[in-house]
Amino acid sequence: MYLTESKVRDVIFKQYRYKLQAYFGVFTSLMFIQVLGMLFSFSGTSSIGGGSDTFSYDVRTYSGSLVAIFTLIWAFSNGISLTTKQHRYDDFHFVTTRHVSNYANGLFLATASVIAAITGLLTTYVLRLLVTQVLRTPSIAVDQLSVIDACKGLVGFFLYILLFASVGYFIGMIAQTNKIIAFLLPVLLIGVISIQAYLGGEGTLLVDIGRFYVLEASFLLFTVKSVITSVLFFLGACMLGNRLEVGV
Amino acid sequence: MVAIILLILLIAAVLSQLSKSKKKAWIGMKTTRLLLLGYVGLLILLAGASLLLPMNSSSIKMMSEEEVEQSMKLQDQVMNEAFRGTFEEENGLDVVEKWTFPLTGDELGITPINDYSVQVFIEKSLDIGEEIQITHYVGKTIVNGMDLTEKRGEVQIEMQGNDLEIKNPSHVSVELAEISNGFPFQQFSAEKVEWFSSGFYGNKGMDVLYIKAPKGLKIEGQALYVN
Numbered sequence A: 001m002y003l004t005e006s007k008v009r010d011v012i013f014k015q016y017r018y019k020l021q022a023y024f025g026v027f028t029s030l031m032f033i034q035v036l037g038m039l040f041s042f043s044g045t046s047s048i049g050g051g052s053d054t055f056s057y058d059v060r061t062y063s064g065s066l067v068a069i070f071t072l073i074w075a076f077s078n079g080i081s082l083t084t085k086q087h088r089y090d091d092f093h094f095v096t097t098r099h100v101s102n103y104a105n106g107l108f109l110a111t112a113s114v115i116a117a118i119t120g121l122l123t124t125y126v127l128r129l130l131v132t133q134v135l136r137t138p139s140i141a142v143d144q145l146s147v148i149d150a151c152k153g154l155v156g157f158f159l160y161i162l163l164f165a166s167v168g169y170f171i172g173m174i175a176q177t178n179k180i181i182a183f184l185l186p187v188l189l190i191g192v193i194s195i196q197a198y199l200g201g202e203g204t205l206l207v208d209i210g211r212f213y214v215l216e217a218s219f220l221l222f223t224v225k226s227v228i229t230s231v232l233f234f235l236g237a238c239m240l241g242n243r244l245e246v247g248v
Numbered sequence B: 001m002v003a004i005i006l007l008i009l010l011i012a013a014v015l016s017q018l019s020k021s022k023k024k025a026w027i028g029m030k031t032t033r034l035l036l037l038g039y040v041g042l043l044i045l046l047a048g049a050s051l052l053l054p055m056n057s058s059s060i061k062m063m064s065e066e067e068v069e070q071s072m073k074l075q076d077q078v079m080n081e082a083f084r085g086t087f088e089e090e091n092g093l094d095v096v097e098k099w100t101f102p103l104t105g106d107e108l109g110i111t112p113i114n115d116y117s118v119q120v121f122i123e124k125s126l127d128i129g130e131e132i133q134i135t136h137y138v139g140k141t142i143v144n145g146m147d148l149t150e151k152r153g154e155v156q157i158e159m160q161g162n163d164l165e166i167k168n169p170s171h172v173s174v175e176l177a178e179i180s181n182g183f184p185f186q187q188f189s190a191e192k193v194e195w196f197s198s199g200f201y202g203n204k205g206m207d208v209l210y211i212k213a214p215k216g217l218k219i220e221g222q223a224l225y226v227n
Helices: A008-022 A025-042 A065-081 A085-093 A098-135 A147-177 A179-198 A205-214 A219-242 B002-018 B029-052 B065-083
Strands: A046-051 A055-063 A139-141 B094-102 B107-112 B118-125 B131-138 B156-160 B163-167 B172-180 B207-214 B218-220
Touching (some): A025 A065, A025 A098, A065 A098, A065 A147, A098 A219, A147 A179, A147 A219
Parallel strands (some): A055 B172, A139 B172, B107 B218, B118 B207
Antiparallel strands (some): A046 A055, B131 B207
16 A cells, blocks of 8 residues: 555556657657658659650659658657667656556557658648649649548558557567567568579568558458557567566 | 668668657757647648649549550450451541542542551442541550540641642650559559559550542552451
8 A cells, every 4th residue: 555556547648648758759750751751752753654756755653652651661660769778768767567668658659650640641742732833744643532531541541650660669579578589580581582582483571461451442451450460569569578677 | 672772771770860769869859849840830731732722733534444454455346347347437446537638530649658657447438429538546545544645646647639648746745743642542542552553554546547438549558448
């Protein structure tokens, strides 16, 4: 029995609020990465050209995909950075357990993902503005999004970001648990892709994994897939985190 | 590939530098907050402007892969039937232009100039008087689903005495920007998913000249007789 007994939920929220303030720097990197993505996209993400004696064409594609990919890399790195010793020790400024710390991290990653998804959606419109008003090339929008489509896209993008953040969090936790596994993971990944390529096919491991999510046209199924995967990776990270000793 | 790896390494390096804890933050929290607010505000402003300002859009129609396939099939079907000797006037191909030229003799020479590959089909008919009727058909020219048929130049036809001259269209260069929101936003819309898709799909439309001439007219030149 203590004089001041704090509820777990209060501690989680207190720690979450602390993390929002203390790790606000991640949003600086988000801005940087999205602006960088827009700059790269501004020169066109792909182009098709061809022609004959009487007709030639040059079609340049300006896509928001690059900003999205950069944002996903940011989320992945953000997940990893939360598992570093420095960040984990910050949590012990509070009365805390590993569970509390993990929940607070989860909430922080979810909040950061929401902000990243919203700014990510907005950058696609900024890119459109730059292409149509600055370059002034005759344009054609291949996907005129309705409000519902934009909302679905926004939630979908948020789920992608959360998924990458969870994977980053899981891998970060593995790296903290065992440095050898942390070294072996990328070696194993590159190894499998190389073996696939050597055996006659293409190194399509990442593409095959990507297909599972990217080719899912049903919003509901995609939500189920990405939420389950994110939760599994997050729970995996929590379980690994619980095994960490205080000095690790 | 090397460029992509270098880029990823650069991003990772920058990110690891920027996402250090508060003790090593390179700008203060207040400044960061202001920066983020400014960034979001600017994005909202520019996104709003992008929706309000005219898009400088072209009048190009987008076609699905099925539609492209259908139009290719149609062109092949019309050409195959024509090579077998049957040409329907209402065949589904786009009609670009029609000409009628009076004849001054009982001979007609067909001269292609600049070696432009136009397929010429001739139908001799009793219903035609002292004239020839020419119809210019064209198959659809499609690049990645964009119907560029109307952007192409037209075949020029001139009658010099009893000689029909078919001239190259003047060179047309089309420059276009294709704007897409990116895969997370396309994925659940009715539009195609650009990732892992078969990629480029298109067709180069053929030019066809269908000439109706009087039965007794003697014709010299490269052409196929139909009907």
